[in-house]
Amino acid sequence: MRAERLKGHLDALLLAVLADGPRHGYGVIVALREGSGGRFDLPKGTIYPALHRLEQAGLVRGTWSGETGRQRRTYELTTDGLRQLRAERASWQEFSTGMMALLENRPCPTT
Amino acid sequence: MPHDVIETYLAELETRLPAALRNGSAVVAEVAGSLNDAVEDNITNGMSRAEAEHAAIEEFGSPAEVAGEFAPVAAAAQVHRYGLRFLVTGPLIGFLWLTTAALSSADGLLPTTELLLVVLTLVIVTAAGSAGFSVLATGHSAHWVPAKITSALGAVTITARCVVIGDLVLLTLLALHVTTAPGAVAALPATAATLASITRIALAVHGARSLRSTSLSLR
Numbered sequence: 001m002r003a004e005r006l007k008g009h010l011d012a013l014l015l016a017v018l019a020d021g022p023r024h025g026y027g028v029i030v031a032l033r034e035g036s037g038g039r040f041d042l043p044k045g046t047i048y049p050a051l052h053r054l055e056q057a058g059l060v061r062g063t064w065s066g067e068t069g070r071q072r073r074t075y076e077l078t079t080d081g082l083r084q085l086r087a088e089r090a091s092w093q094e095f096s097t098g099m100m101a102l103l104e105n106r107p108c109p110t111t
Numbered sequence: 112m113p114h115d116v117i118e119t120y121l122a123e124l125e126t127r128l129p130a131a132l133r134n135g136s137a138v139v140a141e142v143a144g145s146l147n148d149a150v151e152d153n154i155t156n157g158m159s160r161a162e163a164e165h166a167a168i169e170e171f172g173s174p175a176e177v178a179g180e181f182a183p184v185a186a187a188a189q190v191h192r193y194g195l196r197f198l199v200t201g202p203l204i205g206f207l208w209l210t211t212a213a214l215s216s217a218d219g220l221l222p223t224t225e226l227l228l229v230v231l232t233l234v235i236v237t238a239a240g241s242a243g244f245s246v247l248a249t250g251h252s253a254h255w256v257p258a259k260i261t262s263a264l265g266a267v268t269i270t271a272r273c274v275v276i277g278d279l280v281l282l283t284l285l286a287l288h289v290t291t292a293p294g295a296v297a298a299l300p301a302t303a304a305t306l307a308s309i310t311r312i313a314l315a316v317h318g319a320r321s322l323r324s325t326s327l328s329l330r
Contacts, residue, residue, distance in 0.1 A: 024144070025141060025144070025145045026144070026145045026148035026149065029145070043170070043171065043172040043176070044145065044149070044170050044171045044172065045142075045171045045172035045173075045176055045177035045180065046172065046176075046177075046180050048138065048141060048142060048145070048177070048180075048181075049177070049180035049181045049183075049184050050180075052138075052181070052184045053183070053184050053187070056184065056187050056188065056191075056249065056250070056251075056253065057250075057251065057253040057254050058250070058251025058252070058253070058254070059254060070144055070147070071140060071144060072141075072144050073137075073141045073144075080251070080254060084254055
């Protein structure tokens with residue numbers, strides 16, 4: 001899938017892959033690729049600025065760790081991040097329900 | 112030299128990262144870790160080291176692209192820093208000027224003083240509001256105050272300009288008062304307030320220039 005198409009959803013995707021627990025930057029990249037069955041393979045350089053932006057917004061927390069002998073920055077969801085992820089899921093659910101109803105020409109369930 | 116390609120990439124990234132990004136070397140260290148992980152993964156998947164390094168860099172994007180993605184992050188951090196500085200120094204300098212006013216005599220005040228005080232009030236309200244917005248829009252509360260980085264940058268630039276106008280008005284008021292009634296001004300707090308305002312004007316002018324260059328880098 002084209003990277004430009006994913007960019008608007010990158011924040012939600014990053015929050016989602018961190019929902020299972022803390023990951024370092026490369027772990028986030030791998031989780032995005034594997035979690036989407038290889039469909040979401042963004043330029044890896046775009047992931048780090050996005051993680052830093054989420055950290056600025058208080059949605060993720062980054063800490064340095066050196067467990068494997070190599071210094072890595074590990075990211076985890078904050079309480080606000082978890083709340084934001086729930087809101088993103090609900091919003092996406094509503095969006096996709098409407099889109100699928102229109103694309104498949106079937107009645108849209110009322111909310 | 113097996114790591115030349117990666118090292119060249121990291122060196123170029125470091126020079127291209129925005130100057131406003133205070134933790135540039137930490138970002139480079141983080142990217143270095145990620146590239147090394149990618150190289151190891153590629154080698155595990157059957158590539159030679161040279162192929163693995165080239166593939167890792169290719170997948171990461173060019174240093175210019177990565178540095179460009181960091182521009183809004185750096186701008187937000189810079190806006191937040193300036194906004195906080197203005198929010199913290201505002202009440203402190205205000206306290207110095209209020210102390211000066213309280214300890215000085217009102218004898219000899221000119222009618223123009225009232226007009227200047229009205230201007231000052233408007234400037235303070237605008238400066239505080241725009242500084243507050245810029246801090247909220249770029250800090251941990253950013254998800255509650257969704258705003259484009261350019262809006263936050265514009266707001267803190269307005270604060271910097273208001274700060275200069277406000278301090279110039281205060282210094283003008285003091286100069287008028289000293290001229291018309293030299294003995295009526297409390298010298299010690301007036302000196303402290305004057306020095307504080309001059310320092311803040313210098314900070315605001317430097318800040319406005321720096322923010323302008325950041326604004327241009329976002330275009």
